[in-house]
Amino acid sequence: MKKIYAVIFSAVMLTCSCEKFLTHDDPVSVTDDNWWRTEANATGALGSVYAGLPGGSGGRQLMFLSALSDEAVARQDTRGAYEAYAKGLQNSNWDVALNLWRDDYKDIRRACRFLENVDRCYMDSSLKDRYKYEARAMRAYYHMEMMLFFGGIPIVTESLEPGNSNTTRNSEKEVYDFVVSELTACAPHLPDVYNNNEAWRISSGVCWALIAKLSMFYKEYETAKMAAQKVIDQNVYKLYRSTNTKVNSFAELFTYAGELNKERVFFRDNGCSNAWRTFAPYGVGGQTVVSPTMKLVNSFETLQGKTLQELGADSLAVYQKDPFYKNNRDPRLVASVLVPGQVYEKDTLRPFASEGSDRIGILNSTATGFWVKKYLDPKDRNGASPSLDYMIIRYAEVLLNYVESLVELGDWQNPDVLHHLNDIRTRAGMPVVDAGKYNTQEKLRQLIRRERTAELAFEGARFYDIRRWGILGEVMNGQVHGAVDPATGAPVMVETRSCNVERDFRYPIPLNELLANPKMTQNPLY
Numbered sequence: 001m002k003k004i005y006a007v008i009f010s011a012v013m014l015t016c017s018c019e020k021f022l023t024h025d026d027p028v029s030v031t032d033d034n035w036w037r038t039e040a041n042a043t044g045a046l047g048s049v050y051a052g053l054p055g056g057s058g059g060r061q062l063m064f065l066s067a068l069s070d071e072a073v074a075r076q077d078t079r080g081a082y083e084a085y086a087k088g089l090q091n092s093n094w095d096v097a098l099n100l101w102r103d104d105y106k107d108i109r110r111a112c113r114f115l116e117n118v119d120r121c122y123m124d125s126s127l128k129d130r131y132k133y134e135a136r137a138m139r140a141y142y143h144m145e146m147m148l149f150f151g152g153i154p155i156v157t158e159s160l161e162p163g164n165s166n167t168t169r170n171s172e173k174e175v176y177d178f179v180v181s182e183l184t185a186c187a188p189h190l191p192d193v194y195n196n197n198e199a200w201r202i203s204s205g206v207c208w209a210l211i212a213k214l215s216m217f218y219k220e221y222e223t224a225k226m227a228a229q230k231v232i233d234q235n236v237y238k239l240y241r242s243t244n245t246k247v248n249s250f251a252e253l254f255t256y257a258g259e260l261n262k263e264r265v266f267f268r269d270n271g272c273s274n275a276w277r278t279f280a281p282y283g284v285g286g287q288t289v290v291s292p293t294m295k296l297v298n299s300f301e302t303l304q305g306k307t308l309q310e311l312g313a314d315s316l317a318v319y320q321k322d323p324f325y326k327n328n329r330d331p332r333l334v335a336s337v338l339v340p341g342q343v344y345e346k347d348t349l350r351p352f353a354s355e356g357s358d359r360i361g362i363l364n365s366t367a368t369g370f371w372v373k374k375y376l377d378p379k380d381r382n383g384a385s386p387s388l389d390y391m392i393i394r395y396a397e398v399l400l401n402y403v404e405s406l407v408e409l410g411d412w413q414n415p416d417v418l419h420h421l422n423d424i425r426t427r428a429g430m431p432v433v434d435a436g437k438y439n440t441q442e443k444l445r446q447l448i449r450r451e452r453t454a455e456l457a458f459e460g461a462r463f464y465d466i467r468r469w470g471i472l473g474e475v476m477n478g479q480v481h482g483a484v485d486p487a488t489g490a491p492v493m494v495e496t497r498s499c500n501v502e503r504d505f506r507y508p509i510p511l512n513e514l515l516a517n518p519k520m521t522q523n524p525l526y
Helices: 003-024 039-050 062-068 082-086 095-120 125-150 172-189 204-217 221-233 249-253 294-298 313-321 331-336 395-408 415-428 441-456 461-468 511-516
Strands: 072-074 264-268 290-292 390-394 478-485 490-497
Touching (some): 039 095, 039 125, 062 072, 062 290, 062 390, 072 082, 082 490, 095 125, 095 511, 125 172, 125 204, 204 221, 204 264, 204 390, 204 395, 204 461, 249 331, 249 415, 264 395, 294 313, 294 478, 395 441, 415 441, 441 461
Antiparallel strands (some): 264 390
């Protein structure tokens, strides 16, 4: 059962003749007067607004953001020139920025068109009102997504005609205030929960979760704390725990078995439908575009809650050579990464062999000797219609935002900090936090940052975290290493990265936009 695409497919069938109208106001196509009439018309038009939601391995592919952090590297420019950005080679023609700018403003325009015309439709008034708040909230979300990449952008609240589209950039504060204001206004008028067939829709909890995420980026910790607390107090969401005691709940969460869960706050239906062709080893029919780094693998604790750095150089060397040594690592590592020598789908992964499909560096194989496992489900290996959903925001991230905001506000002794951290850790099979060890604000800050890395690996969060924590230049310059090559006993060198923090903190404004709009200005150093 797939929710959003069942609705959107029906909507597209109803509206195929008016697609040009919806995006271009084509005078020879369907007109406003004979389109905006019924509830079905309104539902179809609102479906086109939701159609812009990003996926994990498709669309705007949020999981690829890992390759713009120290978690992973990307290859195959047909999926976007992520490698160029990591090497500091991007410019105003960079395709990823262009596609993001184009897609989000298309979605914003669709939301504006909906709000300007839906009152023409004959339909239940309460449903119409709810639809309006959904469209407003989605419009705010698309503004938020763009701001986090580009900084200040034009705020658009009406469908602009081609001859009247030369808008100027609003300041970041203006966009921030607009997004928070819109989401705050919409939240009380949206349901806390929908039935399962409509769970993909934006809810009050999604609004507050988005505010918390945005406020964390701008260090507005009081707002982030308030918004995250709103989500928690709804008692709608909870961390997923499998009914099968023999499986790891965290691992199952990203498979079909755990797909229908109460941890997903905001998700894209079918958003990881092509995960197998994006992350899986070539030897089992995959096409590996994104590959984890050794730095990410080394960041996971042992089962005793120790970091590899705490164990010392000798132990670090052992775990680098064999990341799953004696099955003594955080189970989230096992759930998130495939490593050399591991047997997966009856294929022994041999990235350093002299022959075979899984050799490091060959087309469609790993670039580092590691593979992303999160969101891989063997059902998709030969599945005719893969349909795995992608969670844009999980409840675990809401909890991590909440506890981090408490710590940053100086309320690090609040019992909620350890309560929620322990809930997250024990769900994954890790021990509770050692309160005697993590007994200062700074130590808890370090723990929370490491916990975010382990919990949210490959979900795009790290891209924002290294920027808001001020470590972008530290982690995105220099040599990237992969798995240990048995022939040399040393981690393989993958690529050399170059990052200018003043420039690379933001995406470049696309050249097409600069040429078309003389009022548009470029970001620094592009």
